[in-house]
Amino acid sequence: MNRHRILVTGGAGYIGSVLCPRLVQEGHEVCVYDGFFFGRKPVSDLLQKPGFSLEEGDIRDRGRLEQVFRAHAFDRVIHLAAVSNDPSSELDADITRSVNLEGTRNVMELARQAGVARFLYASSASVYGLREESRVTEDLELQPLTLYARYKGEGEEILSGLVGRDFEGVSVRSATVCGMSPRLRLDLTVNILTHQAICRRKISVFGGDQVRPNVHVRDLVDFYTLLLDAPGVSGEAFNVSESNATVREIAEIVRDEIDGNIPIEVTPTNDNRSYRLDASKVTRQLGWKPGRGIVDAVRDLAAAFADGRVPEPESSRYRNVALMSEKLDFWRRFA
Numbered sequence: 043m044n045r046h047r048i049l050v051t052g053g054a055g056y057i058g059s060v061l062c063p064r065l066v067q068e069g070h071e072v073c074v075y076d077g078f079f080f081g082r083k084p085v086s087d088l089l090q091k092p093g094f095s096l097e098e099g100d101i102r103d104r105g106r107l108e109q110v111f112r113a114h115a116f117d118r119v120i121h122l123a124a125v126s127n128d129p130s131s132e133l134d135a136d137i138t139r140s141v142n143l144e145g146t147r148n149v150m151e152l153a154r155q156a157g158v159a160r161f162l163y164a165s166s167a168s169v170y171g172l173r174e175e176s177r178v179t180e181d182l183e184l185q186p187l188t189l190y191a192r193y194k195g196e197g198e199e200i201l202s203g204l205v206g207r208d209f210e211g212v213s214v215r216s217a218t219v220c221g222m223s224p225r226l227r228l229d230l231t232v233n234i235l236t237h238q239a240i241c242r243r244k245i246s247v248f249g250g251d252q253v254r255p256n257v258h259v260r261d262l263v264d265f266y267t268l269l270l271d272a273p274g275v276s277g278e279a280f281n282v283s284e285s286n287a288t289v290r291e292i293a294e295i296v297r298d299e300i301d302g303n304i305p306i307e308v309t310p311t312n313d314n315r316s317y318r319l320d321a322s323k324v325t326r327q328l329g330w331k332p333g334r335g336i337v338d339a340v341r342d343l344a345a346a347f348a349d350g351r352v353p354e355p356e357s358s359r360y361r362n363v364a365l366m367s368e369k370l371d372f373w374r375r376f377a
């Protein structure tokens with residue numbers, strides 16, 4: 043296995059704080075560049091490990107980013123930093139544009155300028171929008187419906203424009219992620235329903251027939267690790283998803299795992315929009331597929347709740363839009 047010097051933007055977030063220990067464990071040098079909106083605690087224990095470092099900074103601060111690229115000779119970048127869901131992105135369009143578009147452009151341009159050989163970009167399955175097609179594959183035209191999805195798609199375009207022989211780029215169109223993380227999010231479908239079952243002893247779903255693709259956070263991390271060296275992937279986008287399940291099916295998996303007596307309360311809704319994802323390309327091309335299911339995420343979360351790793355579960359710190367609306371000034375710094 044090759045050892046890399048990897049910059050992980052947004053590395054202290056939900057996905058990053060599972061990814062970074064894994065990269066360190068595999069012997070890579072890892073530098074997290076993050077504004078630490080959720081604090082640095084999720085990754086601060088890693089500072090004891092050789093080869094791990096933290097750099098505080100905003101991806102909109104081009105000068106600071108340049109400094110960090112100069113100080114480390116990175117050969118890989120994994121770009122996770124973002125206003126990272128639809129509702130948070132709708133709070134303030136200027137902030138979202140400045141972070142998800144301009145900040146992303148900064149990271150991509152500076153990475154190429156600094157001689158980084160491969161760039162992995164956290165795009166999202168939301169770039170497809172709502173589709174009638176039964177198989178939502180990577181070759182479909184993007185039809186983003188939200189600001190969040192639109193900038194994810196535009197980020198892919200920026201990357202495509204920069205990719206060349208000496209600068210490889212891959213876009214990861216991930217399904218909604220689930221499972222436990224040192225920086226837990228309880229605003230993602232499986233995690234929301236698990237929290238409800240454990241803490242409120244009731245699961246509430248609206249409609250329930252909507253299909254949602256999901257992937258376990260540790261599977262997504264496995265995939266990023268694979269992409270560090272996978273051959274023939276430059277210029278490609280990959281869907282990553284383990285299953286397409288309806289919200290009601292997810293609720294039933296959660297209930298059956300936590301306690302079969304927990305009621306599932308269904309509120310009728312007109313919004314029965316479904317999102318599906320066909321993730322077969324990654325298996326065909328790279329021989330990889332996720333190894334964990336929704337039930338594994340529910341088990342991990344249940345164990346974390348049981349042993350006190352989720353203090354104050356109703357707190358806004360587990361919910362991006364709630365925390366962001368309390369702290370908009372934090373984000374306005376460079377907007």
Ligand SMILES: NC(=O)c1ccc[n+]([C@@H]2O[C@H](COP(=O)([O-])OP(=O)(O)OC[C@H]3O[C@@H](n4cnc5c(N)ncnc54)[C@H](O)[C@@H]3O)[C@@H](O)[C@H]2O)c1
Nearest residue numbers: 052054055056057077078079100101123124126164218219
């Ligand atoms: N979680 C999911 O279900 C999911 C699905 C598809 C794609 N993604 C994408 O994966 C990435 C990571 O998602 P996550 O769930 O870990 O999100 P998260 O909100 O938990 O983490 C984002 C991290 O980025 C940092 N950050 C945000 N803006 C920054 C800025 N301007 N400068 C520096 N740091 C900044 C935050 O401090 C945080 O540590 C995001 O780009 C997200 O859009 C996530």
